[in-house]
Amino acid sequence: MTQMQDKQTIEVNGADIAYRFDGPKDGRVLLATSSLMANGSMWDLNVPAFADRYRVLRYDKRGHGGSGVSPGPYSIAQLADDAAGLLDALGIEKAHFMGLSIGGMIGQQLGARYPERIYSLSLCNTASEMPPRNLWEERFEIARTQGIAGLVDGTIQRWFTAPFIERAPQEIEKVRQMILGTDVNGYIACGSAVRDMAQSTMLLKIKAPTLVLSGRYDPACTVEQGTVLHRLIDGSKMVVLEDAAHLSNIEQPAAFNRTVREFIDSVDNTL
Template structure:
């Protein structure tokens, strides 16, 4: 089952998802960064699906999922995952989340630990501030005519300046992806990040946890990953010489770290 599929959850939102890999393998859920679709993981799925049944999905407001109007919350994004797992008959999964996906992974491990086997939190944080920054970004996105300016801001935050300046093929791929993002959906997800604060509750995470950080990450700084690794009992920390999308910038090293931890 490699095509895009859809599950309608409790509030009527339609969540897009797809599977890769044999149905008999353990399930690994991949959760994206804000302003990306499930195709953010295209470079990893080939290798990961040799060992796992890989489940990818689009956040509400992004990609093939529907876009409810208004601000979203981390609680709602976490429950989207739980309702998707319920719809697919999946009791327990490994979970790998990057950036906003990492926020969701923390929420799941805190609120529904029985559904998570092993947890990987990549290039993420437990809290990002100030709230005024996200309010400004929400206003700018909703007032803009299109995603052109916002796309360039994201690319500059996600990748080394040399890659962006050279307009390498992967940069153009992500620029194309960014230009398709629904601006209302992006504003909704910005609100979820703005209001999220898991700094106290991550100490409750009991699942085996790997934290992957980018040494040069300017979005979710290395210090944020170090704080998560210190707060979650028994968590391991791997630091890659990356900016924000470490799975894209260092795909081989990223995948190796993931497989070593999960296997």
């Protein structure tokens, strides 16, 4: 899970954004947005489950992976503007959306502020508020003094259940290297966007068909936080994946892929 292979970059809102396509050129686009301290390779176990039908567009958000690092702090609104700007730059009018953690926070903004661009929203392991503020300040101080290496073990313990960490050392090592490849300034700038986020009321504006997916044992974006999204997004569907923590797409890829694919197909078949 190093940087995405075969990726290209394009300028969006003053930053170079790295992206890659998989799947048929005439398929409807599925825009996939990654978590904090992750790049587009986070979706390696998921893309094949969608790319037979959909043109999967992965990208590295500003400050991460192969994309440019501009001065922070960023906001979720700014990162959502980047996602919409990427669609503009690539000539894509409308897309299905799949985002996890901060990716799902970006998706909430897209659904509320760019409704004409979205066929469906899959908001995975995410939340609309992320207290407390001091938790983020502690993490930023570790990043400044110890680098990303100071955060990697705690992050992996939040992202996956203990049994998965034990049974899947190769996947864990790929994730570890992906985290370690994150730029400190990019992490702090994007982490600040999560710290400062307050968008529960924005959820009331979302009208696109929406799937809310949570991991039963996710300590970062809990089932309770997912339930808030589900209650405030009109007509949304909620699924809880058992035996999964925060990166449910990696810990339970078969269940994740099946759940999201069935949802997106159900929407796409009506278009």
